[in-house]
Amino acid sequence: MKNRYDAVVIGAGPAGLIAAGCMGKSGLSVCLLEKNEKSGKKLRITGKGRCNITNSRPKNEFIQAYGKNGKFLYSAFSVFFRDELLDFFKNTLNIEVTRERGGRIFPRSQDAHEIADKLTSWAENQCVEIVYEHRCISVNPGEDGYLSLQITHENKPIDLLARSVLIATGGISYPGTGSTGDGYSLAKNLGHSIIPLKPALVPLITHEGDKYGLKGISIKNSLVTVLTDGKKSNRLFGEFLFTHFGVSGPVILTLSKDIVNALNTGLQVLLHVDFKPALDENTLDKRLIREFSEHSNKCLKNILKFIIPEALGTVCLAETGVSGDIPCHSITSSDRKKIGYWLKNFEIPITGYRPIEEAIVTSGGINLKEIEPATMQSKINPRVYFAGEILDLDGDTGGYNLQAAFSTGWCAAKGIIALLTQK
Ligand SMILES: Cc1cc2nc3c(=O)[nH]c(=O)nc-3n(C[C@H](O)[C@H](O)[C@H](O)COP(=O)(O)OP(=O)(O)OC[C@H]3O[C@@H](n4cnc5c(N)ncnc54)[C@H](O)[C@@H]3O)c2cc1C
Incomplete structure (x- = not known):
């Protein structure tokens, strides 16, 4: 592990994995921090282990599945929506899909591990350095345009510098999968407001x-x-x-x-x-x-x-x-x-x-008014980005939450690439 990177992604869930791989592919030096011993623990149990990736409903109806905050996703979906996701799965990850009742789309293998494993291998192949059992405990503005991160690994502190940080730590439901709400404190510390957290899909x-x-x-x-x-x-x-x-x-x-x-x-x-x-x-x-x-x-x-x-x-x-x-x-x-x-x-x-720990998703999260919808960039600190369930976005059952995680992760990556490569 180096001590400075172009981009550090916090959280190897679907949002963090796709974003890290996308940035690695563009040539940035990327470190993906994951506090668990493996990637995508929640992703691996989605859809009762079959992983309902997305849905075939038309875009306008799709957006309605997120309630009033769904309109935030128009920009992200205009760049990376279902067709782009399925194209990425097929042509990059070699994952075929199948459609079921209610427009729900699953991998043909019916195996969520296939998605998690192939996404992880792909990110590694893009030279992303994935470090497991490393937990980020704070992100602060540093010197020379860098952000400074504090990490713990085996109870030892590690300091890291990054030109940009993507916080993709998920919500607070199913904490056994790693989503224990760390990202909300990281965000609060950076000046963000958090819409109160409640269980959704409970x-x-x-x-x-x-x-x-x-x-x-x-x-x-x-x-x-x-x-x-x-x-x-x-x-x-x-x-x-x-x-x-x-x-x-x-x-x-x-x-x-x-x-x-x-x-x-x-x-x-x-x-x-x-x-x-x-x-x-x-x-x-x-x-x-x-x-x-x-x-x-x-x-x-x-x-x-x-x-x-x-x-x-x-x-x-x-x-x-x-x-x-x-x-x-x-x-x-x-x-x-x-x-x-x-x-x-x-x-x-x-x-x-039932308690929020048993909810399928968390409602509430990072206030969307503080985020640029096309790039997921923080309006408070332009070197900080957010993606996935940590945002104040939650969808119905049917593949909407994973699509949101993949789309926001992808757009955040493109935003960071643009930020770091602009002349
Ligand atoms: C039982 C269940 C079934 C589901 N089924 C579906 C489905 O079929 N279709 C669908 O669309 N949605 C489904 N969902 C919802 C979907 O899984 C989530 O919305 C999605 O995983 C969110 O992705 P994410 O990348 O934002 O966060 P997560 O998947 O939660 O990943 C966040 C990652 O960040 C890591 N992390 C957290 N804090 C830190 C830290 N401080 N330092 C380092 N790493 C950290 C965590 O360990 C975790 O690996 C399901 C959820 C559950 C609980």
Whole structure:
């Protein structure tokens, strides 16, 4: 390790890796500091280990997936968006991709390690010096236009000088992966303001816990309507998961940001779940009639499983008071209607959310007003740049957060190259 570099990148996550490689390729001397013993610990667990890299939704819709701060990304996406990312994966990293439901794009290998390993090797091949188990503890303006960095390695201090620094230390969720929020203190020390940190994409708690014994049961196509103080505030279609403390799954995670805000302002939150949204009440009733007549001599409890997961069927019978032991031909129309109503009108009161450490992403972070959107350059110290989840940007599930990390990382690299090579 040298004692001065053109650029030091703090954090070998997706944002830091792509940025470091890009700068190394341009001929700058680059050091990538990573406090863990390996790169991309969080990247390696994304998409349940399959890594949902990005999404095929059109750019305008894509931007909406980040809420009101999404417009900050227009400049970065005009330079490096999905097509550029996929082109980079294919032609530079030799990674093929596949598209799935909801426009989600994964590596064909379905292996997040492939992305992390190939990105890391590529960065190394661009002469980036990656130093593991080195934690940056401060960045300060130094002399002769350099920034001075304090690093710790095996409890020993190391001083480093850099002509520019990219802070790509991630958020504060899943701290076991290395994102423990160090970057926020580095930024504060440099004069930046931090928008308060909150969990986004976080599982929700109900005081009833696993009242129904349904933990682990997931329903692929449900329609979840959020009622805040009795008023419909949001509605989303997707996969819903029961857990031991409440609910999770993509549809819940996506709705969670607004629910967290509602709970924090003292509003009552109730989820209304329709387990059969593709069928209106009449069509569902006809479907039940058909199933029951096709299996007229079988017990109801053995037939409901053709319509919903078996465990959910058991709860449906218990809640509606309809006996599961009667043969289907003896079910009264009133009981059948009770079942149909229950399937379309399940309600869960939401009383809290899991801690930020369990959130998929962090909401809040470096105030975007203090960052140049085309280059990720700090407006406070022009030698400092930010990229990835540390910024006050968070997207829905579906590949949006990784795309933001890659795009902002790429643009930060281009910004630093321009800064350091301008005559
Ligand atoms: C379980 C889970 C699943 C996810 N799945 C998806 C998905 O499928 N698709 C998607 O788009 N998003 C997904 N995300 C979100 C996505 O992983 C993050 O938004 C993304 O990794 C952020 O990238 P980053 O480079 O900004 O930060 P990180 O990936 O958090 O990387 C930051 C790096 O900085 C290092 N670091 C921190 N402080 C220091 C320091 N002081 N000195 C040196 N190094 C430091 C950390 O060790 C870490 O390696 C998922 C997140 C989780 C938790």
